[in-house]
Amino acid sequence: MNNETKPFSFKVPEPTSRPGDEPDFTGMDIPAAGSVRRPDIESSAEDMKDMARTMVRVLNRDGTAVGPWADPDLSSDTLLFGMRVMLKIRAFDHRMLSMQRQGKTSFYIQCTGEEAISVAHQLTLSPGDMNFPTYRQQGLLMAQDYPLEKMICQILSNEKDPLEGRQMPCLHSAREYGFFTLSGNLGTQFIHAVGWAMASAIKGDTRIASAWIGEGAAAENDFHSALVNASVYKPPVILNVVNNQWAISSFRGIAGGDHATFAERAHGYDIPSLRVDGNDFLAVLAASNWAVKRARRDLGPTLIEWVTYRAGAHSTADDPSKYRPKDESDAWPLGDPILRLKAHLISLGIWSEQRHIQAEAEFSDEIRSATKEAEKSGVLGEGSSRSAMFENVYKEMPDHLVKQQQELEN
Amino acid sequence: MNNETKPFSFKVPEPTSRPGDEPDFTGMDIPAAGSVRRPDIESSAEDMKDMARTMVRVLNRDGTAVGPWADPDLSSDTLLFGMRVMLKIRAFDHRMLSMQRQGKTSFYIQCTGEEAISVAHQLTLSPGDMNFPTYRQQGLLMAQDYPLEKMICQILSNEKDPLEGRQMPCLHSAREYGFFTLSGNLGTQFIHAVGWAMASAIKGDTRIASAWIGEGAAAENDFHSALVNASVYKPPVILNVVNNQWAISSFRGIAGGDHATFAERAHGYDIPSLRVDGNDFLAVLAASNWAVKRARRDLGPTLIEWVTYRAGAHSTADDPSKYRPKDESDAWPLGDPILRLKAHLISLGIWSEQRHIQAEAEFSDEIRSATKEAEKSGVLGEGSSRSAMFENVYKEMPDHLVKQQQELEN
C-alpha cells in the first residue's frame, strides 16, 4: 500500500559544537525578561501549555527586575541573603575541589553556575517540607545555614561524618533540614518525592515535597513513574528538572531534549509546568513561589524546567574539555547567576563591587577555618569506625551480621 | 513565606459509574466525523499538537465516509476483506471462550469491540514489517490469514502448538507474519519495537516497526524508555496506545488518562501524535496509513492513541460486573466497529444484512471445523513434549540442563 519508501538513515543528535569548534547557542530562543505572562495558580495544565516552550525571566540585561514575575514585595534581606549563600557555595566548591586534589577526599561535585536554583528555591520552602535532591543541590543545605563543618566532615568521611563513612562524598542526608538521603542511583528519588507528598495528602498534612532531577536523568524510568503517580493522585509536590545542558559527556539531545522541552513532558500527564531561566535568581524565586503556592493550596503538582548550564566539570573524575568546547561556559547566553544578581543588587543600591569582594574574602576565610576544624577529625576516611559498617543495615543487627562482625574482629 | 495553607486531601480518581450506577459517558468529547484536519505528514510534533486532544473520525452516523481522512481510493475489496476478518475474529473469540469453559484451554483473551484497530492497521503494513503486540491484537494475525488451526493449537498447548506448550494461550509468536513473541509482562515490547526500528535504520533497511500497548500498561516504565529512545533516534516506528478505557478493574484515570490524553504524552518527546476513533475502521485505516507513510519516508515515529472500549471481560479469569456497570458497553458512544463498518458497506451497496448473517455462519463453521481438527492434536497441554521444556533455553543445551533432563527422565 505504501510504496514511497527509501532506505532509512540512523540519526544520532549532536551538540552544536565539540572541542575545537566555536561554542554556538544561536539556536536557543531566549525571550526578553518580563515578556512572559504569569498564569493564575489555579490554571489547568491545558490552559498554560505555552509556559513550557518559553522562559520565565525577571532580570533585565541592566540588572533591573521587570514584568509580571517581578515581585515588588521582595525584601532586600532576602536578596542579600541569597547573594551571600551563593557566594558561600562558590567558595565552598572551590575549596573542596582543592581538597580533592590534595587527596583529602576521594571525590567532589561542584554546582558552579547553578547556585541560584537551589538557593532561591529553598527560600520559598518552609520547615517540614522535604527536598529529594540530586548531588548538585548543596544550595538547599547552604541556604539553611547547614553547619559547614558537618558538611565537610561528610565529604572527608571522617570521624564526625554524620553518615559514619558509609556514603560517598556529597551524598548527604539531613532530615532535620528537609534534605532526603541522596542516592548514587540517578532518578530514584523522583518517585520518592511523589510518594512522600502522597503520604502528606493522606495524612491531611500541610507539608510539601520538592523533587530534583537532572535533564540527563530525566531519561530514567523513575521520571515516568513519578509523573504518572503525580498525575493520578495530584499530591503536593514540585518536580524540578535541572536542565544544565550536559549529562557527563552527553548533551541534552541525548536525553530527548533537543526539540521538545523538558517542561513539555508534564503535559501528557495533566501537570502544569513552567520553563524558567535558572540563572536568574529572581525568576527562580518567583517561579518557585508560584509552584509552592499551588502545592500549599492543594492544587497539586507543578513541573519546573530550570534552564542553566553546568559551568564546571561533571565531578572531580571528569574532564569536560574532552567533549565540549573549553569556552562554551563563557558563551552561555544566560550568564552567571551570581554576576546577574550582583548587578541587580548594585542597581538597587544595596550592594557594591567592594562589598562583593569583601564577602568573597569572608567566605573564603570562613570555609578555610571550617575546613581546618573538620580536618582535625580526619581526612579521606580516617577515623571512620569499622563497626559502623555493620550497623543500620537493619534496625536490629541479625545474628548472621553479628557473626560476620566477629569474624572481622578476630 | 507562604502562609496560605490548608490540610491536603488525597485524591483517587474514580470512573463516572460503578456497578449499580447508570453508565455515563457524557464527559467524553466526540467531534463530528470529518471535522478534524489532516496534517501534512511532514508536520512537526509542535505543529500538530491539536491532533492529540481531538479525535480523527471518518464514518458518519449514517455510515458514510466524510472529511479529509476519508480515502476516495479505498477499494471495496479492502473494505470487504476487513469486514470478513473482523467477523472471523469475533467468531473465533466466541468459540475460544467456550473452549475455555469446556476446560479445553486454561485461558483465553478476547478482543471484542477492538477488532477494527488491529485489522485495519495490519492492512497498511507490508511484508517484513514487525508488530510488537499485546495479547489483544489477534487481528494482526487474522488479517494475514494466519492458519486458524495453528492458532488454536497454540491456545490448546497441544502437540502441534508451534511454541511446544511453553507459553500460555494467546501468547503467540510468528516471525513470518511480522508478529513478535508476546510477553506476559506488560509493556516490555514497546522499547523492543523502538530498538528493532533503530536496527532497521542502522542497516538502511526499509522495514518499519509497530508497537502496541494498552492504556493501563502505558503507565509502565518501558513506555517512557520507548518514547525517550524514539525521541532521540527518530526511528521508523509507530507507537500504538490502545485506550480501551479499562485495565482489568482500573479505569483509564488510574493510568493518568482522566484529563490528559495518551496522545499528548508524545509531545514532551517531540513525537507527532494522533488520537483516533478506534471503532471506526476507516479512521483506523487512514490514520495508520498516515503514520506508515511518515515512517517509510524516514520522518520518524508517530504515536497513535486508539480510543475504544473493552467490551468483554479482561480475560476468562475476570468478571467485569464486579467493577463496572453491566451495560456500560452498550452505552459506549463510539459503537461497535463491525456494526459501523457494516452500515458503511451497506450504504456503498456492497454488503447486506443477509450477506452479513451468511458470513457469520460461514466463519462459525470454518472455525468449528478448524477447532475439531486442532483438537485431534490434543487439548489443555495434551501431547506437549516433556523434553521441549529443556530445549531452547539456550541455543545449545549446556551440561547442567542435560543432567537435569536426565534426572527427570530417570
Next chain:
Amino acid sequence: MTSMTMVEAIRDGIDIKLGEDDDVVVFGEDVGYFGGVFRCTSGLQEKYGKSRVFDAPINESGIVGAGVGMAAYGLRPCVEVQFADYIYPAYDQIVSEAARLRYRSNGDFTAPMTIRSPCGGGIFGGQTHSQSPEALFTHVSGLKTIMPSNPYDAKGLLIAAIEDDDPVIFFEPKRLYNGPFDGHHDRPSKNWTGHPLADVPDGHYTVPIGKASVYREGNALTVLAYGTMVHVSEAAAEETGTDAEIIDLRTLLPLDIETIETSVKKTGRCLIVHEATRTSGFGAELAAQVQENCFYHLEAPIIRVTGWDTPYPHAQEWHYFPGPARVGKAMQELMEVA
C-alpha cells in the same frame, strides 16, 4: 479462632493493621475497588476509605518507589505486586532504595514497608505467573524475605512484617491461597477447612520473623522447605514412609540456622526442596550453610530437589514442578547412602 483460607488470613492480617494503625496504607494494581485479583484486599477500601486502600497505576517500580517515599514520611505501606513475576521492574527501587535507605542515611531515613506478592506455580500460569524469585531478595542486605505455608503463619507473619521497621518481601504461594496443595494435581483439590493451621486466632498476633518451625518431626532425614513445598514434602514423606523431619523455614532472611542445625545434626541427612530454578536458588545458600555448620554430622551429600533451570513452562508445568514423586525419590536416595 476461625477457620480461614490463606486469602482470608492475609486479608484479616491487613484488616487488623489498617484498624490498629492509621499509618498503614495498602495499594497496588486492582487492590482498591476490586479488592485484588486474588481477593486479598476485598472489602478493605469500603471499610477504610480510598485514602487507606487504593488502586495504583500499572507500574511496579512506582508502587514500590512511592511506597519508599511514604515510608520515609512515616507511613507503613503494605503494597501488592500482582504476581512475583512482575516484581523485576521494581527491583531497582527495592534493592537500591528500600533496602539501602537506613544504611546510607545512617538511620536518618528508614523504609518500613511490606511488599506482598503471590508466587509459585501450579495454576497453569506459564512462565509469567509462576515464578519464585525469593533468592534474588535473600542476596540483598537490608531486606527480610518471608514465605508462609499456611493461614496461621500467613496472618501472624504478615502482621509482624507490617510492624517491622525494615522492608520485608512477603511472598504468598498462590497455589496455597485456597487450600493446602501437596503436588497431586490430578487429585481433587483440598480446601483449608479442617487443617490445623487453618485455625486462625481472631485479632492481633504475630509469628516472629526469623524463626523456622518444625513442621513434622522425624529422625531419618531433615527436609528444608518453605511455601508449597512444605506440603509436598509432607506428602512425599508419608508416601515413602520416610521418617523425615520437615523444617518450614517461614523466613528465609534472616535465616533460623539454629533450628536447621539442630535437626541436621540429629538426622545426619539433609534434603532441600524449593520450587524456584535450581542454580543460585535459595537452596544453594541452605546447602552452603548446612555443610558449613554440620559438616561432621553429615552422612550423605545434601540433595536439592527444585524447579529445573528453565523458565516455568505452561503445558509441562507438572514436569517442572518438584512434586511428591521427585521429592520422595530423593528421600529414598538419601536414605540409601550407607
Next chain:
Amino acid sequence: MTSMTMVEAIRDGIDIKLGEDDDVVVFGEDVGYFGGVFRCTSGLQEKYGKSRVFDAPINESGIVGAGVGMAAYGLRPCVEVQFADYIYPAYDQIVSEAARLRYRSNGDFTAPMTIRSPCGGGIFGGQTHSQSPEALFTHVSGLKTIMPSNPYDAKGLLIAAIEDDDPVIFFEPKRLYNGPFDGHHDRPSKNWTGHPLADVPDGHYTVPIGKASVYREGNALTVLAYGTMVHVSEAAAEETGTDAEIIDLRTLLPLDIETIETSVKKTGRCLIVHEATRTSGFGAELAAQVQENCFYHLEAPIIRVTGWDTPYPHAQEWHYFPGPARVGKAMQELMEVA
C-alpha cells in the same frame, strides 16, 4: 602479541568485532563521542561512525530493551551499563526479555547480545560504584554470566560473548582495568606491563565460554575464585605459603564443574572467594555443587570468604573487601582441619 591493559584488551575485542561484523553495534551512556567513562570504547565512534557506536540516554532499561529489539531484528548489540550498580533498572528487560526470548518463542526470536558492565570495588566508590551482582544473573536461566580476571581472557571471552547466540552478562572488575590488584591497597599500584596474561594476541581469538582455567596449580587446597579475587587469592597463597590450586572460573554460568571437581577431589579442601555479599552469593551455588559432587573427598567444610552482608561502605572499603589477609587466614584455617 601486544602488552595490553584490560581496558585496551576489551577495546581491542570490541574493535575487532565491529570490524568483522557489520551487525555488531555498541552503545551506552557516554560510550560514543567520549568513549566511555572507563575509556573502553574510546576512538571507536570515530573509526566506525555514529550508526555503529553511539551515546544512549541515561536509561539502563532502555539500553537493554532497545538492544533486545535490535537483537531480535538480527543485530548483535554489545551494550554498556556504566556501573554494575546501575544494572537493576534493566533487570526486568534482562530477566523477562533477553533471557526468555528464545524459549518463549521456541526459537522464533533470539537475543544475541552482550551486556558489559564494570563491577567490584576498590576505587573508593561507595555503595553505588562497587557492587558485584553476578549471583543475581546466575539464577536466571537463559543467560550466560562471565567475569574475566585479566586482559587475555577479557578479550577472548568478550569476542566469544559477542559471537554467542545467547545473551551474555559480561562483568569487568574495574579495579583490574589498569593493573592486576592483589588487595594490597596500601602498596603502589601495579600495571599490566610484564604480566604474562597481559600479552594479548593481535586479531581475533576466543576464550571458550564455560571453561574455567587452573590459574595456579597446587595440592593442598582448591580456591574457587573469579575476577579480582583470583589475584587476591594468589597473593594470599604466596604470603601464607599455601600450596593452593587456584581455579579462575571465568564463566560462572554455564559453570565448568568438571575442572572444579577434578581439583577438589585432588586437594580435598575447598575455599570459595568472592567480593559480593555472602548470603545467596555465587559462592553458595559453588559450595552446594562442590559438596554434591565431591562429598566423599572433602576433608573439611567448604569455607567462603566474601564481602559482608552489608552494602559496600565508602570509608570502610578495605574492611569490607575480602583482601589477602582474610583469604590467607581462611587458607590456614582450612589446612588446620585434621
